[in-house]
Amino acid sequence: MAKITMREAISQALMEEMDRDPAVFIIGEEVGVWGGTYAVTKGFYDKYGPDRIKDTPIAENAIIGGAIGAAMVGQRPVAELMTINFAFSAMDYVVNQAAKLRYMFGGQFMLPLVIRAVGGGGRQLGATHSQTPDAVFAHFPGLKVVSPGTPEDAKGLLKSAIRSNDPILFIEHATMYQVRGEVPEGEYTIPIGKSKIQREGSDLTIVTYCKGLELSMKAADELAKEGIQAEIVDLRTLRPLDMEPVLESFKKTNRAIVVEEGWKSYGVGSEIVSRIYEEAFDYVDAPIIRVAQKEVPLPYNRTLEQAALPQVHDIVTAAKEVLK
Amino acid sequence: MKKEQLLDLYHQMVLIRRVEERGAELYQAGKIGGFMHLYIGQEAVSTGLIAARESRDRVITAYRDHGVALSCGISADQVMAELLGKATGMSKGKGGSMHMADVSKNMWGGHAIVGGHLPIAAGFAIGDQYAKNDNITICMFGDGATNIGYFHEALNLAKTWGLRVLWVCENNQYGMGTSVERASAVNEIRQKAEGYGMKNSQVDGMDVVKVYEAAKEAMDYVRKEGQPYFLEVDTYRFRGHSMGDPERYRKAEEVKQWQENDPIGIFNRQLLDKKTATKKALDEIEARVDEEVAKAVEFAESSPEPTMEDLYTDIYAD
Numbered sequence: 280m281a282k283i284t285m286r287e288a289i290s291q292a293l294m295e296e297m298d299r300d301p302a303v304f305i306i307g308e309e310v311g312v313w314g315g316t317y318a319v320t321k322g323f324y325d326k327y328g329p330d331r332i333k334d335t336p337i338a339e340n341a342i343i344g345g346a347i348g349a350a351m352v353g354q355r356p357v358a359e360l361m362t363i364n365f366a367f368s369a370m371d372y373v374v375n376q377a378a379k380l381r382y383m384f385g386g387q388f389m390l391p392l393v394i395r396a397v398g399g400g401g402r403q404l405g406a407t408h409s410q411t412p413d414a415v416f417a418h419f420p421g422l423k424v425v426s427p428g429t430p431e432d433a434k435g436l437l438k439s440a441i442r443s444n445d446p447i448l449f450i451e452h453a454t455m456y457q458v459r460g461e462v463p464e465g466e467y468t469i470p471i472g473k474s475k476i477q478r479e480g481s482d483l484t485i486v487t488y489c490k491g492l493e494l495s496m497k498a499a500d501e502l503a504k505e506g507i508q509a510e511i512v513d514l515r516t517l518r519p520l521d522m523e524p525v526l527e528s529f530k531k532t533n534r535a536i537v538v539e540e541g542w543k544s545y546g547v548g549s550e551i552v553s554r555i556y557e558e559a560f561d562y563v564d565a566p567i568i569r570v571a572q573k574e575v576p577l578p579y580n581r582t583l584e585q586a587a588l589p590q591v592h593d594i595v596t597a598a599k600e601v602l603k
Numbered sequence: 604m605k606k607e608q609l610l611d612l613y614h615q616m617v618l619i620r621r622v623e624e625r626g627a628e629l630y631q632a633g634k635i636g637g638f639m640h641l642y643i644g645q646e647a648v649s650t651g652l653i654a655a656r657e658s659r660d661r662v663i664t665a666y667r668d669h670g671v672a673l674s675c676g677i678s679a680d681q682v683m684a685e686l687l688g689k690a691t692g693m694s695k696g697k698g699g700s701m702h703m704a705d706v707s708k709n710m711w712g713g714h715a716i717v718g719g720h721l722p723i724a725a726g727f728a729i730g731d732q733y734a735k736n737d738n739i740t741i742c743m744f745g746d747g748a749t750n751i752g753y754f755h756e757a758l759n760l761a762k763t764w765g766l767r768v769l770w771v772c773e774n775n776q777y778g779m780g781t782s783v784e785r786a787s788a789v790n791e792i793r794q795k796a797e798g799y800g801m802k803n804s805q806v807d808g809m810d811v812v813k814v815y816e817a818a819k820e821a822m823d824y825v826r827k828e829g830q831p832y833f834l835e836v837d838t839y840r841f842r843g844h845s846m847g848d849p850e851r852y853r854k855a856e857e858v859k860q861w862q863e864n865d866p867i868g869i870f871n872r873q874l875l876d877k878k879t880a881t882k883k884a885l886d887e888i889e890a891r892v893d894e895e896v897a898k899a900v901e902f903a904e905s906s907p908e909p910t911m912e913d914l915y916t917d918i919y920a921d
């Protein structure tokens with residue numbers, strides 16, 4: 280096992296898949312000469328050249344629409360949205376085209392497309408540049424939505440995404456590129472659509488993913504100091520959603536909280552809670568609590584922004600609440 | 604232009620430069636966060652352009668907006684306070700560097716979605732057309748913004764409906780690290796306006812007087828004819844795209860060459876050569892700016908933070 284950063288893990292996945300399959304190319308803003316806004320594709324332009332590392336104009340519709348077209352005729356583009364907020368500029372292509380074309384034409388072609396998008400708040404970028412709208416995209420059948428929380432998962436899931444024959448939105452978190460973690464040596468992939476227990480415990484279940492995982496792991500450490508053992512289930516893929524590990528854990532602990540960075544209303548947590556009530560109602564010992572972002576557009580001011588985002592102490596408080 | 608007005612423009616350009624130089628220091632010191640895009644090198648554009656407007660004319664721009672805010676008459680105090688995220692900033696600390704606006708001064712904001720504000724600018728003009736007045740909307744944006752669909756929809760609508768918009772493209776040669784040649788089908792950006800049958804011209808953006816004159820002429824046309832106009836202003840940003848840009852995409856010599864064309868230096872020489880002002884007078888202006896900026900920093904640093912209640916204000920009007 281080697282310990283690497285999230286940035287390195289994603290970068291390795293891209294490079295390995297580009298080396299493995301000449302149909303894979305990268306298309307997006309500042310992916311080439313600049314080296315990627317978050318330095319994920321640093322060095323790629325020199326290694327692969329402009330044919331495979333395509334710096335585009337600022338034109339999100341042309342990026343996603345163009346990648347869709349290329350995928351339909353047999354290439355495997357990895358399109359990069361500088362931030363997920365710009366997916367709204369290309370919303371028609373993401374949800375109206377990518378998610379529907381194959382179905383609508385009776386499965387005549389495949390759409391092997393990966394859209395990498397950077398999301399998340401906490402960097403004082405203001406309301407339009409700080410969103411965590413993952414749930415919005417997970418709403419649409421036809422699109423798969425993956426959002427890893429560890430370098431190991433990021434690498435393995437991205438490799439699977441690139442090999443997959445379907446359109447996949449791969450959401451990374453802007454504040455997690457420096458997160459370090461163990462990654463297996465050599466070639467490996469991780470299947471899309473599988474949740475994972477990231478920490479075992481018996482007192483309550485914390486269901487989360489991506490940034491929420493980082494926060495929940497810290498919260499679990501704090502809870503452990505007080506003798507509370509939290510089990511953490513990492514969704515990793517939001518659609519298709521794998522509820523098995525969640526339900527299994529819940530049937531053991533009978534208490535749960537759901538942690539996500541996005542807004543609470545109509546969010547990922549809402550989906551998880553309903554699914555637990557639908558599928559494991561008899562095991563519920565306490566109302567399930569959602570920890571999420573306050574219902575406001577994110578402000579620039581640092582103190583206010585942090586107050587609006589879910590924090591470790593919010594998770595600790597919620598955990599104690601469900602254990603009352 | 605009269606002497607006082609010219610000196611006022613000089614004051615404004617130096618003020619923009621110094622506010623941003625101080626801002627960059629405060630950013631390095633961790634007192635300003637988020638993205639901060641400096642206008643250094645482009646001061647002649649907002650200064651010359653906005654000097655040509657009437658106060659009833661609206662201005663809207665992108666996130667590179669400190670200079671535009673100051674040119675619209677927003678005080679250095681308020682700009683600095685917004686940069687520091689204080690309650691006394693014009694956006695109450697909720698907007699930050701990229702979202703400076705004071706609608707009482709007809710400055711309708713810095714906008715951070717590239718090209719996103721262009722249809723909104725067209726919308727201001729729709730509002731004015733509907734109200735049957737002859738106000739102008741001055742919409743500023745970068746070269747990179749002319750490649751996104753919003754731009755084309757807005758220009759087409761403006762010409763088709765006869766909207767009073769002065770479209771001003773600040774061509775600083777790059778959108779982040781991508782040069783105009785690498786991103787745009789035409790190198791002369793004003794050619795895009797040709798495609799919409801829109802009157803257009805190009806001007807040297809390092810010369811504030813030329814910018815002013817071109818803007819004046821364009822605004823007269825827009826107001827009289829009830830038609831949009833496209834003005835391409837050639838300029839250059841001396842600093843990185845935003846703070847922390849490694850600038851791998853351009854050569855140091857290129858930057859140096861443009862810096863020799865410093866818009867403040869050019870204007871300084873013009874004022875001296877034409878004997879509009881003495882060196883002493885210009886030095887005095889610069890000293891006054893230094894005081895103003897020091898006071899602005901003091902004001903911003905001693906201003907209160909927004910409160911936790913402010914987190915929930917202004918989400919809805921009702």
Ligand SMILES: Cc1ncc(C[n+]2csc(CCOP(=O)(O)OP(=O)(O)O)c2C)c(N)n1
Nearest residue numbers: 365667715716717745746747748777778779
């Ligand atoms: C829709 C959208 N796509 C991408 C970005 C990221 N971005 C911010 S500024 C910028 C470059 C814009 O260049 P230009 O319009 O020339 O303005 P300049 O920064 O040179 O003033 C990019 C790509 C964005 N903010 N919005």
Ligand SMILES: [Mg+2]
Nearest residue numbers: 745746777778
């Ligand atoms: Mg530019």
